[in-house]
Amino acid sequence: xxxxxxxxxxxxxxxxxxxxxxxxxxxxxxxxxxxxxxxxxxxxxxxxxxxxxxxxxxxxxxxxxxxxxxxxxxxxxxxxxxxxxxxxxxxxxxxxxxxxxxxxxxxxxxxxxxxxxxxxxxxxxxxxxxxxxxxxxxxxxxxxxxxxxxxxxxxxxxxxxxxxxxxxxxxxxxxxxxxxxxxxxxxxxxxxxxxxxxxxxxxxxxxxxxxxxxxxxxxxxxxxxxxxxxxxxxxxxxxxxxxxxxxxxxxxxxxxxxxxxxxxxxxxxxxxxxxxxxxxxxxx
Amino acid sequence: xxxxxxxxxxxxxxxxxxxxxxxxxxxxxxxxxxxxxxxxxxxxxxxxxxxxxxxxxxxxxxxxxxxxxxxxxxxxxxxxxxxxxxxxxxxxxxxxxxxxxxxxxxxxxxxxxxxxxxxxxxxxxxxxxxxxxxxxxxxxxxxxxxxxxxxxxxxxxxxxxxxxxxxxxxxxxxxxxxxxxxxxxxxxxxxxxxxxxxxxxxxxxxxxxxxxxxxxxxxxxxxxxxxxxxxxxxxxxxxxxxxxxxxxxxxxxxxxxxxxxxxxxxxxxxxxxxxxxxxxxxxxxxxxxxxxxxxxxxxxxxxxxxxxxxxxxxxxxxxxxxxxxxxxxxxxxxxxxxxxxxxxxxxxxxxxxxxxxxxxxxxxxxxxxxxxxxxxxxxxxxxxxxxxxxxxxxxxxxxxxxxxxxxx
Amino acid sequence: xxxxxxxxxxxxxxxxxxxxxxxxxxxxxxxxxxxxxxxxxxxxxxxxxxxxxxxxxxxxxxxxxxxxxxxxxxxxxxxxxxxxxxxxxxxxxxxxxxxxxxxxxxxxxxxxxxxxxxxxxxxxxxxxxxxxxxxxxxxxxxxxxxxxxxxxxxxxxxxxxxxxxxxxxxxxxxxxxxxxxxxxxxxxxxxxxxxxxxxxxxxxxxxxxxxxxxxxxxxxxxxxxxxxxxxxxxxxxxxxxxxxxxxxxxxxxxxxx
Numbered sequence: 001x002x003x004x005x006x007x008x009x010x011x012x013x014x015x016x017x018x019x020x021x022x023x024x025x026x027x028x029x030x031x032x033x034x035x036x037x038x039x040x041x042x043x044x045x046x047x048x049x050x051x052x053x054x055x056x057x058x059x060x061x062x063x064x065x066x067x068x069x070x071x072x073x074x075x076x077x078x079x080x081x082x083x084x085x086x087x088x089x090x091x092x093x094x095x096x097x098x099x100x101x102x103x104x105x106x107x108x109x110x111x112x113x114x115x116x117x118x119x120x121x122x123x124x125x126x127x128x129x130x131x132x133x134x135x136x137x138x139x140x141x142x143x144x145x146x147x148x149x150x151x152x153x154x155x156x157x158x159x160x161x162x163x164x165x166x167x168x169x170x171x172x173x174x175x176x177x178x179x180x181x182x183x184x185x186x187x188x189x190x191x192x193x194x195x196x197x198x199x200x201x202x203x204x205x206x207x208x209x210x211x212x213x214x215x216x217x218x219x220x221x222x223x224x225x226x227x228x229x230x231x232x233x234x235x236x237x238x239x240x241x242x243x244x245x246x247x248x249x250x251x252x253x254x255x256x257x258x259x260x261x262x263x264x265x266x267x268x269x270x271x272x273x274x275x276x277x278x279x280x281x282x283x284x
Numbered sequence: 285x286x287x288x289x290x291x292x293x294x295x296x297x298x299x300x301x302x303x304x305x306x307x308x309x310x311x312x313x314x315x316x317x318x319x320x321x322x323x324x325x326x327x328x329x330x331x332x333x334x335x336x337x338x339x340x341x342x343x344x345x346x347x348x349x350x351x352x353x354x355x356x357x358x359x360x361x362x363x364x365x366x367x368x369x370x371x372x373x374x375x376x377x378x379x380x381x382x383x384x385x386x387x388x389x390x391x392x393x394x395x396x397x398x399x400x401x402x403x404x405x406x407x408x409x410x411x412x413x414x415x416x417x418x419x420x421x422x423x424x425x426x427x428x429x430x431x432x433x434x435x436x437x438x439x440x441x442x443x444x445x446x447x448x449x450x451x452x453x454x455x456x457x458x459x460x461x462x463x464x465x466x467x468x469x470x471x472x473x474x475x476x477x478x479x480x481x482x483x484x485x486x487x488x489x490x491x492x493x494x495x496x497x498x499x500x501x502x503x504x505x506x507x508x509x510x511x512x513x514x515x516x517x518x519x520x521x522x523x524x525x526x527x528x529x530x531x532x533x534x535x536x537x538x539x540x541x542x543x544x545x546x547x548x549x550x551x552x553x554x555x556x557x558x559x560x561x562x563x564x565x566x567x568x569x570x571x572x573x574x575x576x577x578x579x580x581x582x583x584x585x586x587x588x589x590x591x592x593x594x595x596x597x598x599x600x601x602x603x604x605x606x607x608x609x610x611x612x613x614x615x616x617x618x619x620x621x622x623x624x625x626x627x628x629x630x631x632x633x634x635x636x637x638x639x640x641x642x643x644x645x646x647x648x649x650x651x652x653x654x655x656x657x658x659x660x661x662x663x664x665x666x667x668x669x670x671x672x673x674x675x676x677x678x679x680x681x682x683x684x685x686x687x688x689x690x691x692x
Numbered sequence: 693x694x695x696x697x698x699x700x701x702x703x704x705x706x707x708x709x710x711x712x713x714x715x716x717x718x719x720x721x722x723x724x725x726x727x728x729x730x731x732x733x734x735x736x737x738x739x740x741x742x743x744x745x746x747x748x749x750x751x752x753x754x755x756x757x758x759x760x761x762x763x764x765x766x767x768x769x770x771x772x773x774x775x776x777x778x779x780x781x782x783x784x785x786x787x788x789x790x791x792x793x794x795x796x797x798x799x800x801x802x803x804x805x806x807x808x809x810x811x812x813x814x815x816x817x818x819x820x821x822x823x824x825x826x827x828x829x830x831x832x833x834x835x836x837x838x839x840x841x842x843x844x845x846x847x848x849x850x851x852x853x854x855x856x857x858x859x860x861x862x863x864x865x866x867x868x869x870x871x872x873x874x875x876x877x878x879x880x881x882x883x884x885x886x887x888x889x890x891x892x893x894x895x896x897x898x899x900x901x902x903x904x905x906x907x908x909x910x911x912x913x914x915x916x917x918x919x920x921x922x923x924x925x926x927x928x929x930x931x932x933x934x935x936x937x938x939x940x941x942x943x944x945x946x947x948x949x
Contacts, residue, residue: 003863009778014790016771020829021795024806036809038379038407056691059820082705089702098709100941104933105712106890108907109926112914113712116719116923121554121714121727138479138556138728147539162709162928213797220799222893223907227914229484230540232691237799237893244805247372247682249379249403259802270793275786334902342916348748367818368901368912377900380812390900392817546917554727577726 011061025263031256039250047253050135057232057258063233067149067225076211078157079096079164080203084195087172090165095123099169102162107155111227114155118143141239144228151228164207171206197238209273216269220262236262295681316606321419325360327607332363334605335612337395338370340546343570347631351624352616360611367391369486371400378409381602388604396594398435401443402675404598411599411606413441418614423596425638431594435672436509443596444613447625447633450665451491451590452566458580459558466587467499467526473559474533479560482535483527484516485690488545489664490681491591494560497523497677498670499588516680526686531689541690553577561590567657569632584658585668592662594636619646628656716930718921739920750909750921754928757889757905760820764827765885768925769877772835772884773829779836780843796833801893803830811898818902826898827891831884838880842873879942886933 012017032047051057051060056168083090090099105113115121125140134140144151170176180202181194189197204211234242240262243255316324333356337347348366356362367390369377374394379388396404404410415421424445426432431445439445455463460477464470474481483489498507500522501515531538535557545562551606552560553576562568566583597616599609615621617640622635639650655661719725720739722732743750779788795803804826808817816822847869854864870877892907899908906929913922 006778006781007777010782010788012771013775013779013792013836016775016829016832018791020807020810021798021803023810024803027807027809028806036383054687056687081796086698086702086705089698095702095706097941098706099939101709101713101934101939104930104937106892106907106929108890108910109712109716109930112910112922112926115914116919118717120556121550123730126728126730130730137554142536145540145542146536158712160802216797220802222799222801232540232544232686237801240802241805241893241897245376247375247399247679249375249401251683252376255470256806259806262802263798263806266797267486267794270797271790275789275795339912340915342918345916365902367904368908368915373900379816380809384809385814386812386815386817390902452899544915544917546915550917576726 025260028256028259028263032253032260033238034253037253040253047251047257051254051257051261056239059233059263060236060239060258061261063149064219064235067152067156067235068215068221069158071112071153072211072215074153075157075160075214076164078161079168080200082161082165083168083203084199087169099162099165102158103166105159107159107221107223108227110155110159111224114151114158114224115144115227118151118154145230145232149225149229152225153230155224159224160214160218165212167207167210168203171203175206177201177202192261212269212273213219216266220266303591316610317414317417319417319607321417323611328362328605328611330361331606331608332365333393333608333612334365334367334391334530335390335393335395335609336367336369336374339366339368340370340402342542342686343631347625351577352621354616355621356612357369359517359615361609362611363504364612370395373452374400375403375409378404378600378602379407382407382409387602389600389602391600392542392605393609394598394600395446395595396598397593398672399678401434401596401598401677404600405437405442405492408548409601410442411601411603412443412595412633414599414606414610415439415441415444418444418610418617420617420619421528421616423619423637424617425641427503427669428638430592430669431636434594434596435675435678437506439596443598444617445594445636446597447564448590448594448636448662449564449634450662450669451495451563452583452660453563453586453590454552454560454562454566454568454581454583456552456555456558456578456580456640457582458499458578459555463559463582463584466495469532474530477558478533479535479537480556481533482538482548482551482557483685484543484545484548485541485685486544488548488562490678490685491563493523493681493685494677495586495588495590495670497681498528498673499586500526504589504668504670507613507677508671509674511674511676516677520684520688521679524684525680527689528692549576564633565660565662565665567632567659569628570630572658573629579658581658582616583658585660585665589668589669589670590665591672592611592665593672602685619643619650623649623653626653628654628659631661632656634662713930713934716923716926717918718929723813723920725919726729727833738882739924743921743924749904750906750925753904753906753909753925756820756903757907758932760824760827760905761885761888763824764831764888765881767824767828767856768831768835768884769881772832772880773839773873773877776836776839777843780840781848787836792833792836794833796837799893800830800891801897804897805925817898818900820903823895823899823903823905826894827888830894831887834887835880835884838883839873839876847872860880875942882936886936889929889932 030036034042034044034047090096115122120137120140125137126133128134128140141271171197177199180198184194185191220237221235222237225238229235229238236258240255240259243258245254246252246255294640311483353364356364372579374396376387377391421444424431428447434443453463460560466474470481483492494507497519498504500519501507535551543549547555548560551557568577568581568583571577572579572581597613599606603609617636619637623646625631625633626635635650639647642650699909718732718735721735723738725732739868779785782788807826810820811817811826816825818829850868851864854868859867890907892911895903895905896908896911899905901908906925909925910922910929913925
């Protein structure tokens with residue numbers, strides 16, 4: 001093949017795919033050390049020190065990771081359960097359309113909808129009131145902007161679980177798990193053995209990278225925690241943007257410190273996930 | 285060679301984009317300060333003005349979208365475009381553009397006051413003085429301290445007042461007979477009615493905190509003058525101690541605070557809160573009439589007083605259409621626009637115009653305007669007015685309210 | 693009885709999925725719907741009418757979003773297709789592939805916050821062009837990853853075959869590669885279209901509130917607690933993807949395994 005065109009292709013790839021990322025990272029890095037910024041005067045470590053000493057970053061990081069983890073685990077388990085229990089029914093025309101519908105809902109809408117439903121003035125609170133379960137709005141349990149991030153987790157599950165159901169159904173078909181199951185049973189495996197020893201391992205193994213990827217996406221999610229989150233601790237993206245857009249102009253660098261750390265963490269995860277492993281020749 | 289061609293096109297596109305972006309250095313603006321109003325009007329005709337403003341209130345958005353935009357189009361052939369943003373966003377935009385050396389800003393005029401004015405001045409982001417050139421400025425009384433001083437800073441015609449109002453407390457009188465009007469009563473109140481009070485983590489909430497701070501300082505004038513670090517630390521530590529001591533009785537046990545004033549209105553509307561607060565003497569008129577707030581809603585004064593301030597319109601130093609912005613601002617302070625803005629059923633914002641200076645026709649209109657049915661009038665609160673303290677108080681309160689109360 | 697509980701759970705799931713759509717439409721038709729009313733006092737087209745003839749600019753936002761997303765979809769898909777060929781035929785493709793994942797995996801809003809300086813510098817701040825380019829920067833890696841599986845040994849053989857038979861590169865593309873990739877191109881286009889259509893954080897930063905796409909409008913209405921207009925803009929936001937789904941489910945869902 002023509003190596004010149006190929007080189008131009010690579011050039012473009014570097015230009016669009018690599019340089020912006022590198023530029024963004026370097027900009028954030030320089031800002032975090034006070035080298036850039038109208039209100040900064042030269043290299044300093046104080047922003048890094050104050051980010052780590054305030055504890056806000058660490059709690060936000062832990063909080064985000066926990067929310068992402070819980071949401072991913074619940075979504076994947078729920079999706080597995082639905083897939084394995086209902087795989088035959090989900091093949092039907094109407095249901096198979098319905099199952100795709102949640103994919104038409106973006107994070108903004110999921111957040112807005114969850115708020116409309118679960119807030120103390122929301123639909124379920126009204127339902128409880130009409131049913132006589134509560135007599136005032138504030139007796140309704142705290143489900144949005146709450147400490148345990150119940151609203152955020154529910155919205156995440158709304159977004160992620162349908163995706164995994166579809167994914168598992170796909171893998172189930174593509175990997176001919178049905179046949180494998182029949183085979184295993186004819187070899188004497190019991191029904192739940194087929195599920196735990198054949199279906200689950202294959203489904204999870206085939207989708208493990210995507211599961212981790214979704215965990216990382218949720219870790220950096222922005223719109224949903226912006227609508228449904230509380231003021232402290234906040235999820236990472238919300239924290240970063242708040243710090244970068246804050247009133248006190250001399251502290252903007254702290255936002256970039258968090259951005260740099262977040263970018264590094266995410267990049268390391270990408271390397272661990274996608275760096276070609278030696279010994280496994282991946283033929284394309 | 286299709287591929288090659290496509291790739292070449294891409295390459296050209298990329299370069300032309302870079303060139304276009306680098307070559308957009310503008311020529312120096314003619315000096316508008318010496319221009320006559322006719323010249324400015326002529327320059328403004330047929331242009332587009334970009335106005336960055338806080339868009340968190342439906343009545344304000346309605347006033348802008350359905351009255352101001354069509355009227356400036358019709359009267360002056362100006363396309364007024366609104367972009368959402370306030371305080372820090374404006375300052376950051378200007379700062380970002382300064383860092384990048386952008387000479388033609390994306391935004392021409394901004395709605396600001398106090399701390400934003402202060403920060404914009406600090407980074408030399410404001411154009412002016414321009415207000416004296418506006419014909420309608422003659423109706424404004426610039427000797428009024430609440431107009432010529434913005435957070436203890438002389439305005440010096442660098443921003444034009446747009447409306448003026450006083451902060452007030454709001455309560456649902458059906459739920460509480462005697463709403464608290466000082467910190468001591470508030471403490472007793474939250475213990476009696478836990479969960480029905482909160483402070484929004486935005487400029488409304490911070491303004492309430494300033495009133496509290498003044499009360500702790502011993503009187504309505506205790507924060508006047510320049511910002512003093514020791515005074516702030518001493519008073520604010522008492523305030524944080526007070527809030528932390530009581531926040532377990534706040535909304536959601538003080539674990540979190542609403543981010544926006546509009547959210548607080550919703551909470552008050554559905555009965556979660558029994559006490560709220562707000563600018564424009566509480567700003568309850570439209571909300572009660574539209575049915576959002578119950579008819580039993582009252583606005584009332586705080587013993588030690590509440591902040592009274594004006595908000596302003598400014599023009600950015602690197603605005604690309606200063607003449608257009610001046611034309612729009614002149615319209616916004618015209619008797620016509622101010623009269624509609626003061627409509628009790630609409631935006632319900634007090635005019636900055638001095639009624640006695642207006643032409644007879646407008647004088648009568650203003651004097652016979654329909655009064656508020658539910659809210660207080662600014663006059664009622666006159667005895668309880670506190671001037672805005674120095675902007676540093678606001679900036680520090682923002683930061684410390686987060687670290688010393690929310691995150692505790 | 694086993695069949696029964698399954699049917700029950702299934703019906704429940706269906707309701708769960710349909711509920712948001714119904715509720716959004718209902719909310720967009722309502723006004724003055726507050727605690728503790730279970731159903732709105734008013735149901736009608738009042739809100740929908742105002743968007744067509746007032747200054748809220750929702751219709752304008754709709755078309756602006758459409759324009760932005762179409763541009764992002766087309767540019768991402770085609771650049772991704774052509775450039776991925778160079779990348780995935782490259783001897784170092786595995787490392788190049790890793791590089792595509794960095795911008796892909798990073799939260800767009802953080803990416804935008806760190807990039808905004810360069811956008812200001814280049815005059816791409818607060819205008820549609822800037823938003824399109826910024827969204828392209830996240831649509832492109834997606835398209836790259838999407839086409840990574842396309843450039844396999846089989847395709848390579850086809851290309852060699854055409855070359856052996858005397859075909860030139862142009863013929864290879866027009867007669868062989870594009871027809872082979874047709875359905876993938878279409879899916880990739882819709883996927884990148886949706887990435888752009890759903891995007892909020894990056895758009896809000898690069899567009900500084902001046903480029904008011906539908907997602908920006910939703911947030912605006914959330915900020916002023918205008919639930920009805922919020923729901924209305926949500927409806928406009930989810931309606932196109934639902935149509936796409938109806939046309940072909942694969943447009944909206946593509947597994948990446």
